Every structure is written in C-alpha cells, then in structure tokens.
Amino acid sequence: MIAIFQKHIGKTLISISLMGVFSLIILRKCNPPPQDINLAEITFTKEGTASIFNANGKLLKVISIEIAETPAETQVGLMYREHMEPLQGMLFIFNQEEPRYFYMKNTIIPLDIIYLDKDLKVVSFHQNTTPMDESSLPSEVPAQYVLEINAGLMEKWGIKKGSYISFSRD
Incomplete structure (x- = not known):
C-alpha cells in the first residue's frame, strides 16, 4: 500500500x-500585446544618436536611439521586443521634470533604466531589471528624460550619477 x-x-x-x-x-x-500593436512591426528604428559622457566630460559611448515622446510610444516603450543590439537604446522625452515610475511589464529583455534631469544628467537608475516584473522602478528625484539600454551596459561603460548625455535626431 x-x-x-x-x-x-x-x-x-x-x-x-x-x-x-x-x-x-x-x-x-x-498576456499578449494590445490589439493595436503589430508584433511583426516592432523592430528598432534609429531616430537619433546619443553620446554618453562621464561627469568629467570623457566620451564613454555613442549609441543609436529610438525616441519615445508621444503617450502611445511612452506607454509601449520596449515592451514585446525580444532583442536589442548593444549599441542601441530608447530615449523617453517628457515635457517636464517630475518623479518618474517605470516597470518591466511585458518587457522581455533585461534593461538598465537611467533617469536624467532637464539638463540630461544622470540622477538615478535601476540596473539589471527583471523582465516581465510589474514592480515600480521609480526615479529617486524628478527626471525629464529616461534612457533604456541593455542590462549590464551601465557598469560596463562606466555610467554613474553625474554622467550625462547629449542627443541629436536623425
């Protein structure tokens, strides 16, 4: 028995x-994407270039960026994407500096999320975020821009608080 x-x-x-x-x-x-999002069309579209500098002005890296500035672009961000090249990122542009709250809902790739003030200076960040996690990832202080890059690149490239970026549109 x-x-x-x-x-x-x-x-x-x-x-x-x-x-x-x-x-x-x-x-x-x-947990599929909203019906108005066509996954076949979600590919990286270079819309500009960002140069990343340390606090002393030394160029750390130049990357291609996709820009999210409309409410729809901001809401979707890098959700549903399965891959992003190392020298690519997404720059979120907001109208004003205020506390920001991002999360990884429907985001498949791990990211470093970098919060920048109105002068494009790094003021806070979250490294090696967990894919598909809906926990809030707030900025420590008000931010007007947010740069998302592949997880681990902040440390690899030496990006810290006080680092800054400049960007141009294509």
Missing part, C-alpha cells in the same frame, strides 16, 4: 511540475 501511495505521489509531483512549466508558457501567451 505504501509503495502504491509513493508511486502516486511521485506522479502527482511530476504532474504539478509540468503544470508549472506550462503555466509560465501560457502566462506569456495570455
């Missing part, structure tokens, strides 16, 4: 484990 019970428990545990894996797959499928 105990052997039969143990065999049944073993099958049950395997079934529960498989259900967990399938649940994660289904969760992603059940």
